[in-house]
Amino acid sequence: MKDSTKILHSIPVDKLTGAISTPIYQTSTFVQKAPGVHKGFDYSRSNNPTRKVLEDLIATLENGTNGYAFASGLAAIDAVVKLLKSGDEIVAVDDIYGGAFRLFTHIYQKFGITVKYVDATDIVNVENAVSSKTKLIWIESPTNPTLKISDIGEIAKIAKANHALLCVDNTFASPASQKPLDLGADIVIHSATKYLSGHSDLIAGLVVTNSEELGVQIKFIQNASGAILSPFDSWLVIRGIETLSLRVKQHAENAQKIAEFLLTQEIVKNVYYPGLPQHKNHEVAKRQQKYFGGVVTFDLKIDNKEHATHIVSNTKYFKLAESLGGVKSLICLPCEMTHKSIPQEIRYKSNVTDSLIRLSVGLEDVEDLIEDLEQAFNSLSNKFTF
Numbered sequence: 442m443k444d445s446t447k448i449l450h451s452i453p454v455d456k457l458t459g460a461i462s463t464p465i466y467q468t469s470t471f472v473q474k475a476p477g478v479h480k481g482f483d484y485s486r487s488n489n490p491t492r493k494v495l496e497d498l499i500a501t502l503e504n505g506t507n508g509y510a511f512a513s514g515l516a517a518i519d520a521v522v523k524l525l526k527s528g529d530e531i532v533a534v535d536d537i538y539g540g541a542f543r544l545f546t547h548i549y550q551k552f553g554i555t556v557k558y559v560d561a562t563d564i565v566n567v568e569n570a571v572s573s574k575t576k577l578i579w580i581e582s583p584t585n586p587t588l589k590i591s592d593i594g595e596i597a598k599i600a601k602a603n604h605a606l607l608c609v610d611n612t613f614a615s616p617a618s619q620k621p622l623d624l625g626a627d628i629v630i631h632s633a634t635k636y637l638s639g640h641s642d643l644i645a646g647l648v649v650t651n652s653e654e655l656g657v658q659i660k661f662i663q664n665a666s667g668a669i670l671s672p673f674d675s676w677l678v679i680r681g682i683e684t685l686s687l688r689v690k691q692h693a694e695n696a697q698k699i700a701e702f703l704l705t706q707e708i709v710k711n712v713y714y715p716g717l718p719q720h721k722n723h724e725v726a727k728r729q730q731k732y733f734g735g736v737v738t739f740d741l742k743i744d745n746k747e748h749a750t751h752i753v754s755n756t757k758y759f760k761l762a763e764s765l766g767g768v769k770s771l772i773c774l775p776c777e778m779t780h781k782s783i784p785q786e787i788r789y790k791s792n793v794t795d796s797l798i799r800l801s802v803g804l805e806d807v808e809d810l811i812e813d814l815e816q817a818f819n820s821l822s823n824k825f826t827f
């Protein structure tokens with residue numbers, strides 16, 4: 442069965458009524474026949490039928506054994522870190538999502554978990570960083586915002602050889618494009634806020650494991666810590682996933698054309714997009730991803746924050762906002778928005794310059810999107826003299 446068929450048909454028809462859309466079980470508790478005798482559901486923190494449909498769906502999509510839904514991507518990340526104990530070490534990608542950095546560094550270091558950050562695009566760096574204390578390797582591919590690509594299969598081998606778990610944050614690629622568990626990862630997490638829900642209308646997170654044993658541990662943490670996804674938001678994510686294949690394909694098609702357009706622009710310095718042959722790890726991306734994604738990042742020849750601010754403030758269709766993965770295009774200036782808390786010298790080391798602009802390319806007609814960028818660039822040369 443192909444993925445798009447699998448997506449639609451692993452959402453079960455409701456057994457009770459035949460409803461083709463998953464019912465929303467908006468309930469906290471379930472009436473029991475006798476004490477402890479019930480139909481698999483006793484309390485909605487522990488288990489909820491609507492959430493269960495989403496959890497089974499994401500496990501199927503990622504080719505995992507168990508899936509779990511959380512109140513946010515960060516709650517999903519938090520559940521995975523709770524597999525560790527004091528004295529353990531995490532080796533994480535240096536371009537990690539800012540919220541994950543904050544959680545690892547400012548919450549978990551207090552509890553005696555140490556973190557080493559490495560440039561995982563070169564696996565030698567991962568190999569050198571791993572020690573006997575390493576219990577978890579954490580990567581994102583592509584990363585935010587410069588879309589660095591790491592070789593998931595090769596890093597999985599390092600994790601196995603060192604008895605560490607490999608967790609991949611698969612938010613940017615989505616399971617329509619990349620399946621880390623098939624490449625040897627142990628755990629996948631998602632901010633379902635992005636491509637999975639796809640409509641910028643909720644916050645949600647997912648965890649998928651490659652074994653029942655790991656799944657049981659995540660389930661225990663989910664119930665013990667309680668950061669579960671609500672029935673209504675679970676339903677919205679299911680609904681989003683129904684169109685995931687189509688959306689991801691079109692996001693990538695539009696993004697590729699925009700990346701190619703940006704390459705022709707006089708004012709643009711670097712274009713970051715894994716679908717461009719000049720991208721450092723284009724070959725790895727081609728091997729492990731079906732599509733190259735919907736995020737395109739670029740910076741300006743004149744590295745000037747005012748110029749970049751002018752551009753992001755003067756697009757019509759690209760709306761100025763954080764986040765990504767929705768049907769409507771967004772534009773963002775990381776140095777003032779998503780990456781504001783990172784000191785300038787550190788930002789510059791990972792190419793997050795003052796003029797770096799991130800696009801989340803939506804599903805508008807790509808000709809309109811290119812025209813929109815063109816008019817913003819033109820208005821820049823009208824306003825500033827170069």
Ligand SMILES: *Cc1c(COP(=O)(O)O)cnc(C)c1O
Pocket residue numbers: 513514515516538540581585610612613631632633634635644645646
């Ligand atoms: C947004 C995001 C997160 C955090 O998810 P929330 O749903 O905002 O909590 C984690 N990882 C990546 C790559 C993200 O883009």
